Amino acid sequence: MSFSLASRIKLHDGHLMPIFGLGLYQAASSSKTTQIIVDAIRLGYPLIDTAELYQNESQVGDAIKRTIDREQIFITSKILRTNDGRQGLHRSFQNSLQQLGSNYIDLYLIHAPQGGHVVEVYKEMEKLQKEGKIRSLGVSNFGVQHLEWLKQAGFVPAVNQIELHPWWPNDDIVDYCRTNKIAIMGYSPLGKGHFLNDPYLIKLSGKYGKTPAQILIRWSIQNGFITIPKTTSDIERLKENMDVFDFSMSDEDMKGLSEYGRKNSQNTGWDPTKNSKEKFGPI
DSSP: OOOOTTOEEEOTTSOEEESBOEEOTTOOSSHHHHHHHHHHHHHTOOEEEOOTTTTOHHHHHHHHHHHSOGGGSEEEEEEOOOTTHHHHHHHHHHHHHHHHTOSOEEEEEEOSSOSSOHHHHHHHHHHHHHTTSEEEEEEESOOHHHHHHHHHTTOOOSEEEEEOBTTBOOHHHHHHHHHTTOEEEEEOTTGGGTTTTOHHHHHHHHHHTOOHHHHHHHHHHHTTOEEOOBOSSOHHHHHHHHOOSSOOOOHHHHHHHHHHHHHTOOOOSOOGGGOOHHHHOOO
16 A cells, blocks of 8 residues: 555544644754644644643644634644543543634643543543534554453544554554554554664665654555654754655565564553553443
């Protein structure tokens, strides 16, 4: 399958979602972040991924007002925790809408299986979807057991966003999602930069005439993962990250990189995919 910046994945709810976008984890609440988002949109980035936790939703809203019609950009945001149930959801969601300057969110996620009221919050999110305030519903950092508990309650999310790169492929979660038609969205496709000097990756970089970062982003895209590389630097990095649609890696190199990463398995952030039933809450 060939991919381009215009490629979309059809979610099981019928909506189309871009396969590539800009992640905003650790992007400061600053004018510099607003400018990065403005630059990304002007370059053609079709998707912006933010969250309540990141505290940069207002920068997303400001950038969109300066650059593009709201309907032409796909926004993902997330509620951090479910501790306060449906009331907490409504507070968080309304605040996100206000910060984003929008009357809807394309994809709204529960950031992690935590807080003890996951099913209650997800059920209330479904009501917001029926009201047209959310286009698609999803989750983030959910392991197989959490997805199963959600399924037992009658819900199958459209998307699960998890850490994904060759050194942390989350094979069990990926397999489950594919079986259940849940789109897979990967964050930290560059492994927070930890692997960019790895000799195996540098060898592939030389072979394809691409940077190590571009090799890793391409690995995600060729696997069919929605991917959201982040940058907090400048427009040149934005251009580098999006310049991944003019080449493809061989099946042999895709398999080799995956197998190499698995042998040296390492995640680069938090991992709530193993959170307990107590943190998830009643079904």
